Amino acid sequence: MSIQVDNIHTISLHVANKPGVLLRITLMFARRGYNIESLVVSSALDGKFSRMTITAQGAPETLDQIIRQANKLIDVVHASEHNDEEAIAKEMVLIKVKLSKTNKNEILQVIDHFKAQSVDLTQKSAIIQAVGDSDRIDALIDMLKDYGIIETVRSGKLVMARGDQST
Amino acid sequence: MTKKQTNGAEALIQGLEKHGVEYIFGYPGGAAIPIFDAIYDSSIKLILTRHEQGAIHMADGYARATGKTGVVLVTSGPGATNTVTGILTAQMDSIPLVILTGQTITSALGKDAFQEADVFGGTAPFVKHSYLVKEPNDIPRIVKESFYLAATGRPGTVLIDLPKDITSAPCEATHEEAEMDLPGYSFPDKGKAVDIKAAADILNNAKRPLLLVGHGTLISKANKEVLQLAELLQTPVTTTLMGKGAFPENHELSVGMLGMHGTAYANRCVSNCDVIFSIGSRWDDRITPAKIEKFCPTAKKLHLDIDKAEINKVVMPDVSILGDAKTCLKELLPLIKSSEATKPWLKQVNQWKKKYPLNYKVHGGLKAQQVLDELYQITKGEAIITTDVGQHQMWAAQFCKTHNPDQWISSGGAGTMGFGFPSALGAQLGKPEETVVAVVGDGGFQMTLFELSTAAINKLPVKILIIDNKFLGMVRQWQELFYDDRLSGVDMVGNPDFVKLGESYGVKGFRIKRPADIKRTLEKALAYDGPCIIHAEVIKEDNVFPMIPAGATTDDMIIEPPKKKLAKPKGST
Ligand SMILES: Cc1cc2nc3c(=O)[nH]c(=O)nc-3n(C[C@H](O)[C@H](O)[C@H](O)COP(=O)(O)OP(=O)(O)OC[C@H]3O[C@@H](n4cnc5c(N)ncnc54)[C@H](O)[C@@H]3O)c2cc1C
C-alpha cells in the first residue's frame, strides 16, 4: 500500500525526562507502520521534562490510535497532534553551497531575499542558515540547487501551540 | 553499635516485604546472587523452579488466582531472556507481574560482557513499564512505582533490570521515605456522567440487548454489578474466554463464551442483537471479524473500558465510557429500568440454546469433551481450572463452566503453550485450600513438564489432566479443514509414557482409556492428596466445533463437521 505524501502529521509530546522514553515512543510508531520524518528532542524548562516534536508519515486512520497509545506510555505526560491553524511550526536549515567568483553576488542576493544568513564564508563555499516554515525552506533549497549544494542539515519541525493553549 | 549498612538487594527485598509479597518464583545466576543472598534472611518464600519460563508462568498463575502481583527473579542474559515468553503472556492478558532480572555491572554494560543482554531494550515492547537501575538509592522508589504500576489502571508487567554492582552497593534510601515520581501516569476511575446517561438510554430502549463481559470485569471485581445489570435488563450475557467466571455460566441468562469456538447460541446473539454492551473486553479478533463493519452491523455498540487506547481501536462504539467497570456500573445501575421488552428476545435465545446445544457423541472411543464434562460434573464447577493452549483449552472452555471469578486461568491473548501446568502450581500456592486442575495437551505439557519437580518438592496437589490425542490437535484441525488434510509437523510420535514419567518425579499417575473409566478415575485422582497425572488417551482425530474461521463473521459459523472442502481463512491466524 502506498502512503500519500500528504499523510504527514506533526505530533508534539511532553514527556518525563527518563531513560528509555524515546525508545518506547519510536517502537510504537514503527509498530503502527509510521515512518518518522523528523524528530526534535530537547529538555524542557526545568530539566525534569522533555519536549519532542515528531513529524511522521502514515495512515490518518491510525493516527488517533497512535496518539492514544503514546499517551498511555508511563513517561508521556501529554501527546497531541497539531495543525497549522492552532500552532506555529518552524524549522531551521544549514545549507553548504559552492561559491565561485561569478555566482557569489547572486547567492548573496538569494540569501537576502529569504532573510537567511551566511554563517560561514570561504573562497569555495558558504554555509547558509535559515529559519522558517518548511515550505519556505524547501523553496530556498530549490533556489540554491542551481549553484550546487554540497550538503544540507535540517532541524525538523519545532511546534508550539498559539495563544493560551499549551503545546 | 552501628546498624549494618543496607545494600541495594536488601532494600529491594525489604520493599517486596512491605508490599506483602509471599512468594518469589525464581532461578539464580551470577548477576542475581546478591538478591538471592538478601532473600536468605527475609520472610519471603523462594520457589526454585526448573526453568525461568516455569517461574514466570507460576507467578502469573499465582497472580490470576489471587489478584495479587506475582514476582519473578532471574539472572541476567539467558535467565532473563527465558522469561520473555512469560512476560508477553502476562502482558497480553493484563496480569500484574514484577519481573526482577539480574544484570552485569554498570561499567560493563554495552560491552558484550559475560551474560549481558539488553533486557531493558529487548523487552520494551512487551512490558507496561520497565527500569534499568543505575543508582542504588533509586531502588525503594522504583519498587514502589513498580507495584503501583503493575496493579493499577489496566494491570500489566513491570520489569526491573538490576546490575550486580547496584544491588551490592550501599543504599541509604528507605521504603518509607521514597516518593513515587510518575508525572505521566494516571488512569480513569469514574466515567463521565453524560456517557453513562447515554448508555443507560440506549440500554433502556433495547429490545435485543447483549452484554459482552470480558476480563476487565474480573480485574475490576464488578461481577456482582454485572449480575444486577443483567437481571434488571433481562438480557443474555456472553463472556470472552478471559471473562469466564465474571458471570455464572449456570445462570439462565448466560449464553456462555462467544467467538471462534464459542457457543452457537452466543454467536447467534451477536448476529441478532440490537445493542451490544462490552464491559471490560477488548473486542479481540477471536470474537470480531476482519471486516469490522460486518460485526453486529445493526446493533448499537457500547464500550466500557479503563484503557483509552482500547476505545475506537477495533470497534467504533456509539457510546463509550472510560473508567473502572465496577465504579461505572454502580453509577449506571440506578438509571436502568427493569424491562419486559426483552421477553421475545429471551424466548428466541432459549430456542437457540435448545437447537444448538454443546454436545458430543458418547460412542466411538474416549472423547476429550466427555472427560472434561465429567470433570465439571464431579467438581461441580468449584475447582480452579488452568489450561494450556489448543483444542483441549477450547473444550475445557466449553464444558467446564465457570461460576465464580478467578477459577478460570488460561493464556488468551498470547496463547502460550506450556502455560497450563506451571500456572496451576502458582494458583495452588496462592489458593492452597482449593482444588486446582491443569488441563493440558500432550504437546503443550511437554513444553514445561520439568516443573513436575517443583510440584513434587513443594507437595502442590495439582491434578494434571493430560488430554493426549498424540497430535498438536489444534493445528491438525486447521490442516484437516483448510489445507486438504495435508498434515505437516503435527504428529506427536514419541510421546513418553506420562504415568511413568510422573512416577520418576514422585508424582502419582492415573490412566483413563475408556469412557467407563472417566468418573471413577477422576474421583480417585481428585481425592488423592498430592500432585498427580491423569493420562486420558482420547481419540486422535477430533475437531472443536462450533468454529468461526479466522476473520469470518458469526454468520459463517460452522456448527457441525463440514461435508465439503472449506476455503482458507483470511483472518490473522
Ligand atoms: C486457541 C485460542 C482460541 C481462542 N478462542 C477464543 C474464542 O473463541 N472466544 C474468545 O472470547 N476468546 C478466544 N480466545 C482468547 C482471545 O485471544 C482473547 O484473549 C480474549 O478474547 C480476550 O478477552 P478480553 O477482551 O475479555 O480480555 P483481555 O484481553 O484481558 O482484555 C481486558 C480488557 O479489559 C480492560 N480492563 C482492565 N481493567 C479494567 C477495569 N478495571 N475496568 C474496565 N475495563 C478494564 C482492559 O483495558 C482490556 O481492554 C482464544 C485464545 C486462544 C489461544
Ligand SMILES: Cc1ncc(C[n+]2csc(CCOP(=O)(O)OP(=O)(O)O)c2C)c(N)n1
Ligand atoms: C509456544 C507455542 N508454540 C506454538 C503454538 C501454536 N499452537 C497452537 S495450538 C497448538 C497445538 C497444541 O497441541 P497440544 O498441546 O497437544 O493440544 P491439543 O490442541 O492437541 O489439545 C500449537 C502448536 C502456540 N500456541 N504456542
